[in-house]
Amino acid sequence: MRKIYISGHRGMVGGAILRRLQARMNAGEALTLITRTHAELDLTNQAAVRDFMQAEKPDMVILAAAKVGGILANSTYPADFIYENLMIECNVIHQAFAAGVTRLLQLGSSCIYPKAVPQPMREDALLTGVLEPTNEPYAVAKIAGIKLCESYNRQHGTDYRSVMPTNLYGPGDNFHPQNSHVLPALIRRFHEAVQNGTEEVVIWGTGTPLREFLHVDDMAAASLFVLDLPKDVYEANTEPMLSHINVGSGSDVTIAELARMVAKVTGFTGRISYDSTKPDGTMRKLMDVSRLAAMGWTSGIGLQDGLAGTYRWFLDHQNDIRH
Ligand SMILES: NC(=O)C1=CN([C@@H]2O[C@H](COP(=O)(O)OP(=O)(O)OC[C@H]3O[C@@H](n4cnc5c(N)ncnc54)[C@H](OP(=O)(O)O)[C@@H]3O)[C@@H](O)[C@H]2O)C=CC1
Numbered sequence: 001m002r003k004i005y006i007s008g009h010r011g012m013v014g015g016a017i018l019r020r021l022q023a024r025m026n027a028g029e030a031l032t033l034i035t036r037t038h039a040e041l042d043l044t045n046q047a048a049v050r051d052f053m054q055a056e057k058p059d060m061v062i063l064a065a066a067k068v069g070g071i072l073a074n075s076t077y078p079a080d081f082i083y084e085n086l087m088i089e090c091n092v093i094h095q096a097f098a099a100g101v102t103r104l105l106q107l108g109s110s111c112i113y114p115k116a117v118p119q120p121m122r123e124d125a126l127l128t129g130v131l132e133p134t135n136e137p138y139a140v141a142k143i144a145g146i147k148l149c150e151s152y153n154r155q156h157g158t159d160y161r162s163v164m165p166t167n168l169y170g171p172g173d174n175f176h177p178q179n180s181h182v183l184p185a186l187i188r189r190f191h192e193a194v195q196n197g198t199e200e201v202v203i204w205g206t207g208t209p210l211r212e213f214l215h216v217d218d219m220a221a222a223s224l225f226v227l228d229l230p231k232d233v234y235e236a237n238t239e240p241m242l243s244h245i246n247v248g249s250g251s252d253v254t255i256a257e258l259a260r261m262v263a264k265v266t267g268f269t270g271r272i273s274y275d276s277t278k279p280d281g282t283m284r285k286l287m288d289v290s291r292l293a294a295m296g297w298t299s300g301i302g303l304q305d306g307l308a309g310t311y312r313w314f315l316d317h318q319n320d321i322r323h
């Protein structure tokens, strides 16, 4: 029976992966799932991670734990973003290797690519230029995660894989007004404007940047698709020093278009304005998803439906949303 450790299972992506694996178990698949909360196991603590991996000796590890946040959180806490993510990656990947874990999947991010890269962004654009300054420390840690996996594979023959998600959203997201990503931030801001009868909602930046959004249930499906690929298929579609796989929906919208969609879903009919003193960040980040498509996976949940479902989830979880 396969024993899988899912790190970050109380987060948005880890939670969606956990639900998907539990559904597979309910359908009869023999799996043992291991989880630890942040309070039970701090993944920045090398000795604690070593003891945990040695005690549990999982067959597979899914690295979905990370220090995560939107553009403002990344700019405000750069030290936390680079330190915690590097520590988590080093500890989990090295201690997984030391405990004999054969297969591991780590989640990176689309911000690994240079700021001025041709769009859509192909995997081979990695390390070809200067990074976006608002999230450079986080991006450097995520690039290190890819290179850790590749280096252990090359030196030790492990089967450690990386997926690079575009901007994600969905049930279990972080709705913090300042530290979250744009989509949950706008759901909360427009919802509260409707509740409070506020006439105007202010959007950060100019509204012109383009972002690609992928529903977290699609991300969970893509993650398990990549994790489950036979080793020869993964290796045939990647290269030892270019092994990461983009995951996205293949289309993007401007932040202004997104704001209008969120206004509609929440029933806001007032004025939308833009605060151009706030950063835009990268002007466009669209993933080239042909590598994953060639292996047989494409996304299925459109932004309109995904947004409506996420707003319903937000309404149903008013008392236990993270903020
Ligand atoms: N959300 C997005 O738009 C995107 C996410 N990603 C990547 O996907 C992955 C999952 O992100 P997402 O689910 O959105 O993030 P969340 O913030 O929702 O979840 C991250 C989880 O990691 C846990 N965690 C953080 N630090 C530690 C630690 N030191 N020890 C143990 N657990 C820890 C958190 O626990 P706690 O809350 O208790 O700290 C939380 O449960 C990350 O690698 C992220 O970089 C990539 C691109 C876009």
Ligand SMILES: C[C@H]1O[C@H](OP(=O)(O)OP(=O)(O)OC[C@H]2O[C@@H](n3cnc4c(=O)[nH]c(N)nc43)[C@H](O)[C@@H]2O)[C@@H](O)[C@@H](O)C1=O
Residues within 6 Å of the ligand: 068, 069, 070, 071, 072, 074, 109, 110, 111, 134, 135, 138, 166, 167, 168, 177, 178, 179, 180, 181, 182, 183, 185, 186, 203, 204, 205, 209, 211, 255, 278, 279, 280, 281, 282
């Ligand atoms: C996934 C990705 O997420 C981060 O990068 P980002 O794509 O810039 O993410 P974001 O969701 O925070 O912003 C997207 C756009 O939206 C605009 N925007 C408007 N109004 C709000 C707003 O209210 N909140 C936020 N956060 N942004 C807003 C904002 O100004 C920007 O133009 C990385 O740091 C890194 O973590 C990473 O990998």
